[in-house]
Amino acid sequence: MTPEEPPAGNPANVRICVYCASSRSCDPEYHRAAHRLGVLLARHTWSVVYGGGAYGSMGALADGVIEGGGKITGVIPNFMKELEWAHGGLSELHVVEDMRTRKHLMLSDSDAVVALPGGTGTLEELFEAITLKRLGIYLNPIILVNMRGFYDPLLALLDRCIREKFMDSQHEAMWTVVSGVEEVIPAILHAPRWTREARNFAVI
Numbered sequence: 001m002t003p004e005e006p007p008a009g010n011p012a013n014v015r016i017c018v019y020c021a022s023s024r025s026c027d028p029e030y031h032r033a034a035h036r037l038g039v040l041l042a043r044h045t046w047s048v049v050y051g052g053g054a055y056g057s058m059g060a061l062a063d064g065v066i067e068g069g070g071k072i073t074g075v076i077p078n079f080m081k082e083l084e085w086a087h088g089g090l091s092e093l094h095v096v097e098d099m100r101t102r103k104h105l106m107l108s109d110s111d112a113v114v115a116l117p118g119g120t121g122t123l124e125e126l127f128e129a130i131t132l133k134r135l136g137i138y139l140n141p142i143i144l145v146n147m148r149g150f151y152d153p154l155l156a157l158l159d160r161c162i163r164e165k166f167m168d169s170q171h172e173a174m175w176t177v178v179s180g181v182e183e184v185i186p187a188i189l190h191a192p193r194w195t196r197e198a199r200n201f202a203v204i
């Protein structure tokens with residue numbers, strides 16, 4: 001899909017990359033939100049790619065997609081598969097050599113990124129997507145689900161990056177913040193267009 005062609009164009013081929021927590025110990029509200037997001041994306045007939053895990057929000061997301069009758073692809077490094085961390089009921093599971101390959105595969109074919117609350121794994125993946133978007137390498141919507149105000153400190157830091165001129169104010173258009181998973185699909189459909197021309201203001 002090109003940036004000129006919004007995800008609404010051809011639902012059957014749209015693939016949403018979801019980053020979320022592996023934690024089983026966080027507030028169950030996060031797991032419920034991941035499950036609900038899976039159901040919503042499946043019902044919208046968009047497919048999902050994620051880290052392939054069975055635990056925490058990752059497992060809940062996959063269960064939601066499966067229950068919603070959708071397609072979900074997992075990408076997991078071999079060592080996690082060996083530790084039996086992979087979800088057993090996915091439409092597709094790619095076992096890759098390392099974390100770097102996994103991250104690249106998850107992002108490269110996706111039409112949008114959604115970040116639910118999570119730990120450093122989620123944050124690292126999210127920041128790579130934002131960084132590549134700034135450089136005009138990744139061009140698609142990036143949605144932050146700021147439920148329970150989880151991302152407030154991160155948004156304050158990003159705002160400071162702009163205020164202190166580590167980034168340009170135009171970079172704020174790279175991500176869209178929503179307060180719950182029900183808003184994710186409309187946010188993807190209405191995200192500001194981003195092109196390779198972003199390279200022209202990548203360095204400020």
Ligand code: AMP
Nearest residue numbers: 021022023051053085118119120121122
């Ligand atoms: P975190 O947000 O720190 O829980 O990390 C979630 C991300 O880290 C996933 O997308 C994976 O890249 C990786 N990860 C960490 N722990 C696991 C696990 N138990 N199963 C699958 N992926 C995991």
